[in-house]
Amino acid sequence: MDLTLSPEQTDLGDAVARMLATATATPTDPWAGLAEMGLLGLDLPEEHGGAGGTFADVSVVARALGRAGARTPYVEGMVGGHLAPRLDGLVVLAHDEPGRRWTPGAGVRAEPDTDADGTTWRLTGTKEPVPHGGAADHLVVSATGPEGLALFVVDPSDAAVHTYASHDRSPTARIDLDRAPAALLAGPDQAAALLLEASVRAVTAYGAEALGAMEEALDRTVGYLRTRRQFGVPLASFQALTHRAADAYVALELARSTVLYGTACLTEGVVDLAVASRVKVQTGRAGRLIGQEAIQLHGGIGVTDEHGIGYFTARLEVIEHLWGDTGFHLQRLAAGLGDHGAVDLLP
Structure with missing residues (x-):
């Protein structure tokens, strides 16, 4: 199972990021930009008006949207489009x-x-x-x-x-x-199976969006620690603060690996509810930690509406409660432990 992005997918993420940067700098609708790039039906079959891509392509776009803090119905449209691919519009x-x-x-x-x-x-x-x-x-x-x-x-x-x-x-x-x-x-x-697949796709795509938001929040926080000075030295010179940033980075990497694995499963046609729950648990835990640390390490400005770090924290909290929160998915995973055999560590 390949967890790496292809050069084409890397270029796709860069192109979406550039479009979103332009949309932020000018009064442009990012949803219209996604439509112009032909990304609204990215992984739908061509016979249904889609681009014939894969879920990995969807994940790349969702991650770029999360990093840019764009408010678009991209994930919602992807889920609905798969349920009713013959319908036009959102x-x-x-x-x-x-x-x-x-x-x-x-x-x-x-x-x-x-x-x-x-x-x-x-x-x-x-x-x-x-x-x-x-x-x-x-x-x-x-x-x-x-x-x-x-x-x-x-x-x-x-x-x-x-x-x-x-x-x-x-x-x-x-x-x-x-x-x-x-x-x-x-x-x-058919309905139950379709809803199960929709939930797995939604959870994994939201996980990719959360990953992008966490990456941006942590990058901004590290940048702030390096440039903000206290007592004549950068905040990054205080060991306690760098340890907190390091803990957030470890949580981010664990979430990244889980999202990439969930994305690879869907790309290969594996719809696994347990994999989706693992994505939800790891992104939920990491998102809460990174959001809280981002606000704390930004000090007083982190809690103001004018500062962008507050949006990423709020968005991560909203994503955590879509399609079941961390506790819900932990219970689901725990209920399936009986399906696995015990390992005897002593001979």
Whole structure:
């Protein structure tokens, strides 16, 4: 299993970084820049309008977006695009619900529309939070019908979409469905498997974005320690501070290895829930440590809204709670320990 990036993937990351730098310096929409570069359907088959790339390419883009602190629905669009590749525009999965802590089922109810031709369904319930749900052209909604969990396509204009800013100021939405018309996308025989794959892809892509954010946060912190002077010397000359930065670097490298392994698995077609949970645990732990240390080592300016380091910390916290937090995935991994045999260390 190859965990290294190809020269083409390195060039792709550099190109995205340059585009995002230009978008930051000028009033340019980074989402439009990604579209112009043909990256919105990067790993979709060409027959569905995609570029025919791999998940490793998606990971490279997500990492660059995380490093730039760009607020785009790239990961959400990648997940939705794989669920409904024949739909045009931004497709967003609406799965999370208030009061349901990352459970595989769905509280939204689906019932066939008796007044229609048999292909239309009606959905009732609430989905929240739905990252970038207000920008979606189509919503893929998980709902429970007469025969079990299924996936449906909903036009956002047929639902009440309430948008607001999340903790990191990125747009999210509450979707209220009141007998909203919907088309069946996947029945109970397919929905669970599709959602499992979507969760693995989402967790790994968010892990790549978190990796980019951690890299940028730590680079800025180390740069600050080298340039900020106290008592006539740089902060980096204080051993206690450099030890804290070193601990953050070790956590970053462990997270990097885990994200690269998860990316390689998906690139080779291996969809493993345990691998995704390991990605979530390592990026969650490392993100919390690096975010906290970045703010602490920046001193008083680290807690201000005007300083960029606060955004990366907030973004890492938001990512940690998407598709299950660190504790949730630790419990999932612990539940699978019985599948492994014990090693006898003594002869």
